[in-house]
Amino acid sequence: MLSQYTFDRLILLGDIFDNLNFARLKKEHWNLLSVVRKLSNPKRNTEVIWVEGNHDEGLSEIMSHLIGIDVFKEYTWEINGKKFLAIHGHQFDRFLNENVIISSVASFIYDRIQRWGNEKQTVARFLKSRSKGWLRLAKKVADGAVEYGKHRKADVVICGHTHQAEKHDYPEKNMIYYNSGCWTDIPSSYILIDDSGKAEIKYSE
Ligand SMILES: [Mn+2]
Incomplete structure (x- = not known):
């Protein structure tokens, strides 16, 4: 790609x-x-x-x-007067920071599931859509990132880490949050930003 x-x-x-x-x-x-x-x-x-x-x-x-x-550690840039902040997102994952061992076991298992899975990675996708823990993590990272982004005076914050590609508007904070998802999933997801500063979640074909 x-x-x-x-x-x-x-x-x-x-x-x-x-x-x-x-x-x-x-x-x-x-x-x-x-x-x-x-x-x-x-x-x-x-x-x-x-x-x-x-x-x-x-x-x-x-x-x-x-x-x-x-x-x-983090990267900021500007397009059309809009300030973007890219940060991986584990900084806002308290569970990971407090449970390093459980988290490495979980990440090992995810890696195995991805490899065992068929071409479409049904299992990995099913897990992500159904696991409450996963959704909670995605929300926590988003909230933490938006808080931090506000502090860094960003208009758009982009994270990874959760493997869940998503976009959320925070109108009360004047901020848009994106997660780029996972690049080793099939299809892999990414964020495309054009010259005008318009961002969009995309998936590989
Ligand atoms: Mn990570």
Whole structure:
């Protein structure tokens, strides 16, 4: 998908890597890295930004040397006077911060389910749509992100982390929240922002 389109800026919103175990990377993973590295070549005029997630915290520095892109804790930019803030979102996930072990077990299981699942990943999708815990997490991250976004004087806040692609308006706070969903799900979701600053949730074909 990345090589199908042209764009001025690519923001990788965290958890691109699961852990430091490079031995686990397969050919397709190296291919992806090579695409990202080529994109970030100054001649291409594409800005590539890596925002750290909870899985690739610390790892990002190594990656920035390996593929030569800048790594941020959070990233802000402006289009048409509108201020955007991109932050992974685990910062607003209290459960994760207080239950690191349970959370890593849960993330391991999700990864397995994704792999066991069929092409359409019915199980992973079913889990996300039915699990109350998941919906609660998605809401908490959204609320926390909007609070924080207000503090950072943003008009639009974009997170990842919850694997749930969504858009919410907070008219009383004058703020729009997006979640970019999950890039390893099928279809994978992402947020596209045009020159006028209009944002939209998209899905890969
Ligand atoms: Mn995460």
